Structure formats: C-alpha cells, structure tokens
Amino acid sequence: MDLTPDNLLAFDREHIWHPYASMSSPREVYPVVRAQGAELELADGRRLIDGMSSWWCAVHGYNHPALNKAITDQLADMAHVMFGGLTHRPAAELVDRLLKMLPQGLDKVFLSDSGSIAVEVAIKMALQYWQGLGRKSKTRLVTVRGGYHGDTMAAMSVCDPISGMHSLFADMLPKHYFAERPSSRFDSDYDSGSIANLGKILKNHAGNIAAVIIEPIVQGAGGMWFYHRQYLADLRRLCDKYDVLLICDEIATGFGRTGKLFACQWADIVPDIMCLGKALTGGYMTLAATVTTMKVAEGISANGMGFMHGPTFMANPLACAVACASLDIIATGKWQQQVANMEGRLRVGLDPLREHESVVDVRVLGAIGVVELQEPVKVAELQGKFVEQGVWVRPFSNIIYLMPAYILRTQDIDKLTNAIVNVL
Numbered sequence: 001m002d003l004t005p006d007n008l009l010a011f012d013r014e015h016i017w018h019p020y021a022s023m024s025s026p027r028e029v030y031p032v033v034r035a036q037g038a039e040l041e042l043a044d045g046r047r048l049i050d051g052m053s054s055w056w057c058a059v060h061g062y063n064h065p066a067l068n069k070a071i072t073d074q075l076a077d078m079a080h081v082m083f084g085g086l087t088h089r090p091a092a093e094l095v096d097r098l099l100k101m102l103p104q105g106l107d108k109v110f111l112s113d114s115g116s117i118a119v120e121v122a123i124k125m126a127l128q129y130w131q132g133l134g135r136k137s138k139t140r141l142v143t144v145r146g147g148y149h150g151d152t153m154a155a156m157s158v159c160d161p162i163s164g165m166h167s168l169f170a171d172m173l174p175k176h177y178f179a180e181r182p183s184s185r186f187d188s189d190y191d192s193g194s195i196a197n198l199g200k201i202l203k204n205h206a207g208n209i210a211a212v213i214i215e216p217i218v219q220g221a222g223g224m225w226f227y228h229r230q231y232l233a234d235l236r237r238l239c240d241k242y243d244v245l246l247i248c249d250e251i252a253t254g255f256g257r258t259g260k261l262f263a264c265q266w267a268d269i270v271p272d273i274m275c276l277g278k279a280l281t282g283g284y285m286t287l288a289a290t291v292t293t294m295k296v297a298e299g300i301s302a303n304g305m306g307f308m309h310g311p312t313f314m315a316n317p318l319a320c321a322v323a324c325a326s327l328d329i330i331a332t333g334k335w336q337q338q339v340a341n342m343e344g345r346l347r348v349g350l351d352p353l354r355e356h357e358s359v360v361d362v363r364v365l366g367a368i369g370v371v372e373l374q375e376p377v378k379v380a381e382l383q384g385k386f387v388e389q390g391v392w393v394r395p396f397s398n399i400i401y402l403m404p405a406y407i408l409r410t411q412d413i414d415k416l417t418n419a420i421v422n423v424l
Contacts, residue, residue, distance in 0.1 A: 005043040027380040035062035038405050048392040051402040051416045058283030061407040066325050067282050074321035083315045090320035097327040103270040108297040110290045111315040115251035115277030116150025118288035122247045122273045123154045126211035132302035138210040146181040148221035158213050177201045182227035190230040202242040211245035216263040220252040224370040224401050232267035251277040256335040259366035282326035287319035338406040342367045349417025369402040389419035
C-alpha cells in the first residue's frame with residue numbers, strides 16, 4: 001500500500017495496537033520520520049524536543065555516530081546467534097565493561113532482552129537460590145506500594161496492586177507482601193519509622209520470604225516519587241538481619257539518571273541482585289542484564305543445577321555491540337556534568353509551578369523533573385498541547401514529567417520546562 005502520512009495514520013488506527021491504548025477508540029498518534037540528537041521530526045516537518053528520551057532509554061540522543069558505527073560494524077559479522085552452547089566477543093566485551101562499572105561484588109551477569117524480563121530473571125534467581133539451599137518455603141516476595149517493575153506476569157505481581165496498571169490481572173497473579181511506600185522525601189529529614197511496616201513484615205514472615213524487590217531512590221511509573229537514601233540503607237540492613245535477598249530494579253535509574261551511576265550508590269549499598277536495561281544500549285536495541293553475586297550464583301548452581309531461563313535473543317550480538325558503545329560514552333564521565341547542569345535548569349524552570357493552584361508538588365533529582373497535579377490529566381489532550389509548543393512530553397495519571405537525553409542544551413531544557421508552564 002502507498003503509506004502517505006494520511007494513509008499511514010488510517011492504517012495505524014485500524015490495525016496497530018499502541019501501549020496502554022484501546023483499539024476501539026485509539027488516541028491520536030504522531031508519525032515520526034527522523035530522530036536526530038534530542039529532536040523528533042514529524043511527517044509534517046515539525047520538530048519536537050524530546051522530553052521522554054523514548055521512555056528514558058535514549059540517554060545519548062538519537063542517531064549517535066558512535067552507536068550507529070557499532071551496529072553497522074557488528075552487522076558485517078553476524079546479527080544474531082543463539083547463546084545456548086555458544087558465546088561471542090560482543091557479549092564478553094559488554095560484561096567486561098559492566099564489571100568495571102558495577103558496585104563491587106556484583107560479577108555474575110545474565111543478559112536478556114527487556115527490562116521486564118530482567119525482573120522476571122531476578123525473581124527466578126531469588127527463588128532458585130533458596131531452592132538450591134534446601135529452604136523451599138522461601139517463595140514469597142516483599143515490595144513497597146507505589147512501585148512498578150514491568151508488564152510481564154511475575155513483574156506485575158510486584159507492582160502496586162491498587163494504584164498500578166495491573167488490577168485486571170490481580171486474581172491470577174502470585175500473592176506477595178506489600179509494605180507502605182517510603183514516606184520520607186529524598187530532600188527532607190528522614191523518619192526512621194517509615195520503614196517500620198516493612199521491617200514488621202520481614203520479622204513476621206522471614207521464613208517464607210525469598211527477597212525484597214525495590215526501585216532504589218526513584219519509584220518510576222508508579223508515581224515518580226523520590227525517597228530518602230537512608231531508607232535504602234536501612235532496608236539493606238533489615239534484609240541482612242532476616243536472611244532475605246535484596247533486588248534493586250535499576251532499569252530506569254541505572255547509568256546516571258539520578259546523578260549517581262546507579263541509584264543504590266546514594267545509600268552506599270550493594271544489592272544481592274540488580275536489574276539493568278533502558279539506557280544500557282542508549283535506546284538503540286532491546287537488551288537487559290540481571291547481575292548478581294557469587295553467593296547467589298553458587299546457591300542457584302548447587303548440585304550442578306543450571307539456572308532455568310534462556311531467552312531466544314539472549315545476548316544478541318547487535319545489541320551487545322551497541323551496548324558496548326553506549327557504556328564507552330558513559331565511561332567518559334561526561335554524563336556527570338550533563339546531569340548536574342540539567343538538574344539545575346529543571347529546578348529553575350519548574351519551580352514557578354509550586355505556586356500553581358492545580359499543582360501538588362514539584363520534584364527534581366538528576367535528569368528527572370516531576371510536576372504532580374491535583375487530578376489525573378487527559379493524556380491525549382495534553383500531548384496535543386505539548387506538540388503545539390514544539391516538545392514531546394507524555395504525561396500519565398496526575399504526573400507531568402521530564403526524563404530527557406543527557407545531551408540537551410540549556411535552551412532545549414528551558415523549552416521543555418517553559419512548555420509545561422505554558423500548558424498548565
């Protein structure tokens with residue numbers, strides 16, 4: 001068929017299902033013909049500053065020459081080969097780079113194909129670890145309300161069961177323990193009582209709890225809440241006390257987003273298992289990693305047992321090659337100044353909204369800016385208004401937020417914050 005812009009949109013409405021969308025009454029979508037730097041070019045010629053970095057993964061911007069070269073160079077050798085019984089240089093080079101960045105002790109790496117699967121892998125690691133040690137009663141997980149860990153089945157079971165997106169599936173998901181959301185703000189005094197509820201759960205049920213899973217410091221799609229670093233430090237201490245593994249889901253926060261290379265470093269802790277994704281490949285290809293310690297790996301592998309997971313596209317060579325290039329950019333350390341500059345401009349640009357009658361809160365940390373509103377927004381309506389302002393911002397629930405590429409210029413950041421002020 002002749003896919004002119006109008007035909008493309010008509011075909012899309014009729015046949016293509018978009019995320020969290022209805023097929024009977026689909027929301028408006030905008031056809032992109034090119035992405036360059038921090039800009040999206042639409043089919044009608046309009047250019048939008050991207051405030052989302054494609055759901056937080058395109059941290060180096062689009063069409064980056066080093067990432068492009070990594071993909072094309074690898075393509076000349078092989079696009080894919082199964083990882084069962086085989087290995088290859090791109091995977092080894094990627095793991096080598098990761099080991100130089102990860103907190104000490106995390107040195108066993110399982111490569112999968114998406115962030116949600118990385119969480120599934122982490123949960124299976126925790127369960128199989130205790131199975132390997134003969135403690136078969138430890139099959140439950142603990143998490144906190146307001147969390148989000150992905151859309152696959154085990155990941156859904158540890159997302160917030162009430163305010164999350166998965167209440168439709170509640171009756172078929174495994175049942176886990178949910179503690180109160182960390183109440184102490186990142187930028188305020190710490191209330192030691194904020195972790196009491198989680199501590200009580202661990203004390204009363206440690207015998208059947210395999211792990212605590214949490215997004216460190218920043219709860220992402222569950223509400224963009226930033227909590228105190230001491231909470232995370234106390235959580236590590238409680239997990240050790242009650243003999244429970246700690247899983248840190250760093251899919252959204254890893255590789256500099258919060259101002260630290262990994263968000264768990266705000267609390268100077270090392271989890272037993274860490275999930276990585278999104279920025280790992282700079283937004284070029286889908287790839288994730290679940291990393292763990294020798295202790296956990298040995299428990300899983302007790303009596304010669306293999307870890308029971310094996311994605312078809314595990315350690316895809318193209319994805320590994322571009323991830324190496326992405327991590328090489330991160331390793332230069334340039335992101336630190338970029339993120340610090342962005343944090344400052346986001347504060348300046350969003351602070352005026354603190355006095356807005358419909359705004360509950362304004363929060364900024366690293367390369368994340370959040371405006372929390374009194375009421376849920378009409379997503380399609382606001383997206384259209386943002387496009388009119390020359391920016392791409394996709395709100396959810398009562399949250400308007402920015403998580404742009406690190407490469408944004410000062411004027412680009414200001415354009416994004418000004419657009420939010422203007423639209424509100």
